[in-house]
Amino acid sequence: MELLCIQSQEHPELPRAELNAVIECENLQSEVEVIAEGLVLLKNISQENLDEYYQILTRRLGYTHEVHQIIKKSNIEDFEPDILSIDWQDYIDENFAVRLKRFDSQVDTVAIERKAGSLILQKTEDIKVNLSKPKTLVRLVAFQDIIYIAIEKYHLNKKHFEDIKPHKRPFFYPGSMSPKLARCMVNLSRVTEGQLVLDPFCGTGGILIEAGLIGCKVAGSDINWKMKNGTAINLEYCGIKDYRTFHLDVRELKMYEKVAGVVTDPPYGISTSTGDIEGDEIFKEFFRSIYDNMADDAYLSMASPHYVDLNPMMDEVGFELVEQYSIKMHRSLTRIISVIRKS
Numbered sequence: 001m002e003l004l005c006i007q008s009q010e011h012p013e014l015p016r017a018e019l020n021a022v023i024e025c026e027n028l029q030s031e032v033e034v035i036a037e038g039l040v041l042l043k044n045i046s047q048e049n050l051d052e053y054y055q056i057l058t059r060r061l062g063y064t065h066e067v068h069q070i071i072k073k074s075n076i077e078d079f080e081p082d083i084l085s086i087d088w089q090d091y092i093d094e095n096f097a098v099r100l101k102r103f104d105s106q107v108d109t110v111a112i113e114r115k116a117g118s119l120i121l122q123k124t125e126d127i128k129v130n131l132s133k134p135k136t137l138v139r140l141v142a143f144q145d146i147i148y149i150a151i152e153k154y155h156l157n158k159k160h161f162e163d164i165k166p167h168k169r170p171f172f173y174p175g176s177m178s179p180k181l182a183r184c185m186v187n188l189s190r191v192t193e194g195q196l197v198l199d200p201f202c203g204t205g206g207i208l209i210e211a212g213l214i215g216c217k218v219a220g221s222d223i224n225w226k227m228k229n230g231t232a233i234n235l236e237y238c239g240i241k242d243y244r245t246f247h248l249d250v251r252e253l254k255m256y257e258k259v260a261g262v263v264t265d266p267p268y269g270i271s272t273s274t275g276d277i278e279g280d281e282i283f284k285e286f287f288r289s290i291y292d293n294m295a296d297d298a299y300l301s302m303a304s305p306h307y308v309d310l311n312p313m314m315d316e317v318g319f320e321l322v323e324q325y326s327i328k329m330h331r332s333l334t335r336i337i338s339v340i341r342k343s
């Protein structure tokens with residue numbers, strides 16, 4: 001069986017890196033084929049694993065927009081007979097809409113959608129078209145001459161990433177990253193449901209919200225008590241119950257249990273207060289302090305500005321770099337996302 005992922009194209013690497021990290025930590029048995037930027041196929045999934053894998057992906061991923069179960073791989077020539085060969089009654093619940101998405105293809109979107117819709121109606125009884133709120137989405141994906149015929153069984157909640165934007169939370173303070181990037185960074189740390197995730201610079205709690213929503217236990221600390229309290233307010237607002245927050249300087253960190261993942265956005269730039277720690281020293285102090293609080297197989301996923309060289313600091317403490325990505329913020333700032341573990 002195969003699943004087709006339609007991914008965001010807002011970054012050339014992060015959506016795939018996030019998917020790979022989830023496949024790795026959830027131990028999903030599948031082969032990954034990149035068809036085009038924004039289009040990834042997960043192949044060789046056994047029938048018995050399909051539903052579980054499908055649900056894990058839709059529950060976790062931030063930079064993937066849609067996941068679909070492929071019913072048939074067709075092409076422009078065989079499209080009609082292929083659509084007619086499918087037992088649509090098995091896939092469609094009451095009503096449906098057909099939507100086509102093109103990748104490097106010139107096919108006529110509206111004509112193909114209409115054609116497929118009328119052929120499906122021909123083949124079925126008691127099933128209607130509902131374009132505004134379909135119960136079943138028949139997703140066609142055209143890539144060059146290929147047309148993937150697929151069905152959306154589990155919907156990825158993209159609305160969440162809009163609804164939970166920093167300024168829409170009850171406690172707001174400027175400087176929180178986008179929920180999608182926060183979710184991606186949580187996934188890059190390879191944590192799974194029930195494991196403990198720590199953000200020692202938790203601010204308004206943006207990262208912990210995303211970790212909590214995928215079922216992790218979360219702990220946050222901040223040197224600023226208003227932030228510590230604000231994180232708790234925001235976590236409660238999102239219905240996250242399994243959390244602890246602490247008011248402390250990162251240098252004093254001593255966790256009650258070793259954490260399975262650290263995901264964080266340390267302070268930098270002139271607008272954030274770092275106590276009495278100056279410049280790059282905050283990163284050094286953070287590495288020194290976090291090491292002993294992490295389980296041996298834990299990952300650290302963090303953001304930093306491009307002008308801070310993390311390598312000598314990692315070496316000093318005994319960390320190694322696993323993967324690294326850059327996101328251009330504006331002319332003078334590139335944000336670096338690093339995934340790190342104990343060497």
Ligand SMILES: C[S@@+](CC[C@H](N)C(=O)[O-])C[C@H]1O[C@@H](n2cnc3c(N)ncnc32)[C@H](O)[C@@H]1O
Nearest residue numbers: 176201203204206222223224249250267273274
């Ligand atoms: C970039 S913000 C984190 C933003 C956060 N990800 C969010 O969603 O709001 C950095 C945070 O680090 C905190 N901080 C600064 N110096 C610290 C220190 N020495 N120990 C602990 N927290 C510190 C600041 O109070 C600030 O809330």
